Amino acid sequence: MANADYETHEHDVLVIGAGGAGLRAAIEAAAQGVSVGLVCKSLLGKAHTVMAEGGIAAALGNVWPEDNWQVHFRDTMRGGKMLNNWRMAQLHAQEAPERVLELERWGALFDRTKDGRILQRDFGGHRYARLAHVGDRTGLEMIRTLQYHGIHQGIDVYMECKIERLLKDGERVSGAFGYWRETGKFVAFKAKAVVLATGGIGKAWKITSNSWEYTGDGHSLALWAGADLIDMEFVQFHPTGMVWPPSVRGILVTEGVRGDGGTLKNKDGARFMFNYIPEFFKGETADDEAEADRWYEDKRNNRRTPDLLPRDEVARAINTEVKAGRGSPHGGVFLDICTRRPADYIKKRLPSMYHQFKELADVDITKEPMEVGPTCHYVMGGVRVDADSTAATMPGLFAAGEVAGGMHGANRLGGNSLSDLLVFGRRAGLSAALYAKNRGGQLTLDAGQVEAVAHDLIAPFNRAHGENPYALQAELQETMQSLVGIIRTESELREALGKIERLKARAERVGVGGNRQYNPGWHTALDLRSLLTVAECCAAAALERKESRGGHTRDDHPYTDDQWAKVNVVQRLQNGVLQLRREPLPEMPAELRALFQERK
Amino acid sequence: MPTVTMRVFRGDATGGGFKDYHVEAEEGMVVLDVIHRIQATQANDLACRWNCKAGKCGSCSAEINGKPRLMCMTRMNLFRDGEAISVAPIRTFPIVKDLVTNVLYNYEKARAIPPLRLKPPEPDGTYRMMQEDIDRIQEFHKCIECFLCQDVCHVIRDHEELKKAFAGPRFFIKIAGLDMHPLDTVDRTEFVGREAGIGLCNITKCCTEVCPENIHITDNGIIPMKERMADNLDPVVRLIRRIRGMRKDRV
Numbered sequence: 001m002a003n004a005d006y007e008t009h010e011h012d013v014l015v016i017g018a019g020g021a022g023l024r025a026a027i028e029a030a031a032q033g034v035s036v037g038l039v040c041k042s043l044l045g046k047a048h049t050v051m052a053e054g055g056i057a058a059a060l061g062n063v064w065p066e067d068n069w070q071v072h073f074r075d076t077m078r079g080g081k082m083l084n085n086w087r088m089a090q091l092h093a094q095e096a097p098e099r100v101l102e103l104e105r106w107g108a109l110f111d112r113t114k115d116g117r118i119l120q121r122d123f124g125g126h127r128y129a130r131l132a133h134v135g136d137r138t139g140l141e142m143i144r145t146l147q148y149h150g151i152h153q154g155i156d157v158y159m160e161c162k163i164e165r166l167l168k169d170g171e172r173v174s175g176a177f178g179y180w181r182e183t184g185k186f187v188a189f190k191a192k193a194v195v196l197a198t199g200g201i202g203k204a205w206k207i208t209s210n211s212w213e214y215t216g217d218g219h220s221l222a223l224w225a226g227a228d229l230i231d232m233e234f235v236q237f238h239p240t241g242m243v244w245p246p247s248v249r250g251i252l253v254t255e256g257v258r259g260d261g262g263t264l265k266n267k268d269g270a271r272f273m274f275n276y277i278p279e280f281f282k283g284e285t286a287d288d289e290a291e292a293d294r295w296y297e298d299k300r301n302n303r304r305t306p307d308l309l310p311r312d313e314v315a316r317a318i319n320t321e322v323k324a325g326r327g328s329p330h331g332g333v334f335l336d337i338c339t340r341r342p343a344d345y346i347k348k349r350l351p352s353m354y355h356q357f358k359e360l361a362d363v364d365i366t367k368e369p370m371e372v373g374p375t376c377h378y379v380m381g382g383v384r385v386d387a388d389s390t391a392a393t394m395p396g397l398f399a400a401g402e403v404a405g406g407m408h409g410a411n412r413l414g415g416n417s418l419s420d421l422l423v424f425g426r427r428a429g430l431s432a433a434l435y436a437k438n439r440g441g442q443l444t445l446d447a448g449q450v451e452a453v454a455h456d457l458i459a460p461f462n463r464a465h466g467e468n469p470y471a472l473q474a475e476l477q478e479t480m481q482s483l484v485g486i487i488r489t490e491s492e493l494r495e496a497l498g499k500i501e502r503l504k505a506r507a508e509r510v511g512v513g514g515n516r517q518y519n520p521g522w523h524t525a526l527d528l529r530s531l532l533t534v535a536e537c538c539a540a541a542a543l544e545r546k547e548s549r550g551g552h553t554r555d556d557h558p559y560t561d562d563q564w565a566k567v568n569v570v571q572r573l574q575n576g577v578l579q580l581r582r583e584p585l586p587e588m589p590a591e592l593r594a595l596f597q598e599r600k
Numbered sequence: 601m602p603t604v605t606m607r608v609f610r611g612d613a614t615g616g617g618f619k620d621y622h623v624e625a626e627e628g629m630v631v632l633d634v635i636h637r638i639q640a641t642q643a644n645d646l647a648c649r650w651n652c653k654a655g656k657c658g659s660c661s662a663e664i665n666g667k668p669r670l671m672c673m674t675r676m677n678l679f680r681d682g683e684a685i686s687v688a689p690i691r692t693f694p695i696v697k698d699l700v701t702n703v704l705y706n707y708e709k710a711r712a713i714p715p716l717r718l719k720p721p722e723p724d725g726t727y728r729m730m731q732e733d734i735d736r737i738q739e740f741h742k743c744i745e746c747f748l749c750q751d752v753c754h755v756i757r758d759h760e761e762l763k764k765a766f767a768g769p770r771f772f773i774k775i776a777g778l779d780m781h782p783l784d785t786v787d788r789t790e791f792v793g794r795e796a797g798i799g800l801c802n803i804t805k806c807c808t809e810v811c812p813e814n815i816h817i818t819d820n821g822i823i824p825m826k827e828r829m830a831d832n833l834d835p836v837v838r839l840i841r842r843i844r845g846m847r848k849d850r851v
Contacts, residue, residue: 042649042651042659043649043659043703043707044707045745046651046657046658046659046745047651048651050651050652050656050657050744051651051652051654051656051657101725101726104726104727105718105727106716107715107716107778107781109729109734109737109738109741109781111731111738112729112730112731112734115728116728116729116730116731117726117728134738134741135738137656137742139656140656140741140742140744141741144741144743144745148710148715148774149715151707151710151711152711152715159707182696182700182702211650211651211652211653211657212650212651213651244628245626245627245628245629246626246627246628247626247628247629247630247633248628248653248654251653251654252654352655352656355655356654356655359655359673359675360628360630360654360673360675361628468640468644469644470639470640470641470644471640474640512644512645513644513645514644514645515645517612517647517696517697518647518696518697518698518700519644519645519647520639520644520645520646520647520648521639521644521645522644522645524644
């Protein structure tokens with residue numbers, strides 16, 4: 001089994017991850033005339049982006065001409081409880097419309113307005129209908145468009161290839177090492193610049209909308225190589241995942257259901273969200289049902305329905321209703337669109353949801369309400385990057401999309417993820433290409449580093465009777481679900497950290513059988529390392545932040561704290577030990593601060 | 601909880617066979633859940649592809665009791681109690697291991713298709729398209745690339761010698777989507793005939809039957825494409841189009 005041979009490829013820019021951000025980065029880097037490699041853990045076009053449903057947030061102003069980047073910026077910052085990196089939020093709001101139009105030029109066909117422009121839909125936390133969409137399968141349209149544009153740009157695509165470690169030349173990143181999932185053979189990449197676009201960490205929780213791929217690979221690659229992570233305490237639990245039957249628990253139900261008129265109800269039929277409007281959003285949220293319903297048609301004279309408060313607020317509200325015994329039969333709440341919109345409209349606007357409930361839960365959403373509950377969905381925290389260039393804190397490394405931190409602050413607004421992928425994917429590709437062009441000297445592979453990774457990769461085979469990797473993964477998911485979930489408290493976070501420490505030790509003893517050819521047991525064993533790393537980062541940062549804000553709620557510190565409003569929790573490895581610091585947020589310039597003085 | 605018998609193909613290019621697994625299945629489970637349970641408890645190295653588990657990514661295609669389906673959208677209660685359920689890799693593509701096949705053929709075909717080239721935009725730099733003009737293409741865009749249509753296509757399945765000059769139903773609707781795009785300027789007639797091999801399709805509709813997205817591949821994609829081909833090669837039609845300035849640029 002000790003076959004440590006490997007093949008070698010060389011590129012100016014290596015992009016790890018082929019969802020929206022990775023594809024957009026690769027396309028941009030290729031446009032700069034450098035050689036680009038694109039690594040995907042699955043087949044091309046199957047990345048997590050394909051599952052995105054609701055839409056891409058961009059202030060195109062097609063439906064509400066009042067919309068502009070300033071309003072989008074303001075919504076994004078307020079949704080993130082003002083903890084966002086202001087510059088990222090600004091660039092995002094400014095550039096998102098052009099990125100959407102660019103997708104259209106590359107073949108994306110969004111739903112249209114009556115005058116033939118891109119239609120936009122309502123979503124949580126957005127003042128105006130802002131999401132460019134295709135029914136409820138926007139992510140599919142986006143990834144397919146990028147995929148089919150990308151394959152004609154001279155990019156070398158490495159499918160079903162998993163990167164295990166970044167390689168370094170001194171303090172600079174100089175490549176990556178991993179394996180082909182199909183054969184189990186090893187592969188080395190020499191690269192002048194590396195872009196991380198690996199997505200999130202949601203597989204660390206039991207109830208999750210995330211697939212097997214979301215094991216925090218990029219977060220861990222960056223951390224292990226010496227880069228900083230920020231905001232890892234902030235995890236978004238999407239308020240509406242399926243809850244029944246058990247095998248589909250966690251599968252996403254798009255916020256578009258509420259954007260298109262659906263409303264949340266408890267078992268008594270009450271629209272309970274009216275009881276959960278926080279002070280921070282009172283000024284912009286309707287406080288009675290009539291105004292909320294009028295808002296869909298007339299945004300000038302009415303305030304937004306509380307069903308479309310930002311996701312953190314809605315997820316907590318559902319959690320409270322269920323705990324108070326007002327939930328649905330299977331431990332969720334009801335999401336009703338059938339009594340509020342005609343069947344044809346529902347099928348046209350939400351075809352995937354219709355299909356999904358019909359096929360998997362025997363529920364006809366045009367006739368019955370859905371049962372929904374919170375599901376782990378997205379991590380706001382990630383690799384600390386420079387806003388303009390997406391450069392991480394070590395030379396040669398860039399990060400874009402969910403793996404990057406800062407853009408969304410303490411909570412991401414729905415629709416801002418797809419736009420984030422495009423805006424910062426492009427910026428990452430551009431910056432990485434420029435960096436690669438200016439980087440002198442030959443790329444060499446350090447034999448010592450390569451051997452160390454190869455040794456680690458093979459290790460699980462030498463313990464054929466070790467612990468079952470799947471069992472360990474399930475224990476970790478159980479731990480994170482029960483102790484580092486929506487509502488957190490110091491004692492439970494300490495307990496979680498203790499358990500993670502013990503799981504880390506046990507992970508060193510997992511064993512796998514079979515051979516290296518397409519062996520999911522082996523892949524799961526290897527992914528445990530990154531999964532445990534991000535779980536520890538999340539729990540440790542959550543313990544540090546002694547307040548409640550966005551996707552981080554502490555039962556023992558239930559309010560936001562002005563002192564904590566000014567700092568990020570920054571994490572870094574030093575001699576193998578996770579270090580944690582508080583660092584001040586970048587300061588927003590006066591002209592942007594002024595945007596928050598206006599109408600609330 | 602009832603125990604079910606799953607007859608799963610185990611093997612690789614060198615050979616293999618079906619192996620029975622007895623698994624506990626719970627209410628609401630789909631075939632993919634049961635395969636995952638086998639992986640987690642009995643055969644860690646059982647190979648299968650999956651991602652979204654909600655019929656959106658098209659990764660978990662397999663032949664279940666001989667029928668090409670997505671494992672994630674096939675409910676266990678579809679089968680009779682006590683019946684052994686067979687799960688095999690999709691047969692048309694070379695096996696890698698267990699339920700995983702080599703589907704590179706599809707990626708090569710995708711690459712060969714002449715991409716979209718748009719007309720110039722409106723004076724404001726953007727484009728206008730009416731919903732009714734893109735409804736049909738949006739239907740094609742629902743494709744999740746599960747390649748089940750490619751799996752059942754007789755040309756690909758039974759005629760290795762024809763594969764070189766045949767794209768298959770997935771890519772016929774891809775090409776149809778490009779051709780019907782209101783802003784496209786490329787004439788793919790020759791490509792569709794010579795390289796994509798539309799003429800080899802004899803419209804048995806097997807592709808349409810297995811499409812998990814219920815795309816009308818044959819009626820809305822392939823047949824109109826065959827008709828367009830005939831029109832495009834008709835010298836009279838070509839002359840009229842040239843006079844009216846309606847011709848697309850040839851590849």
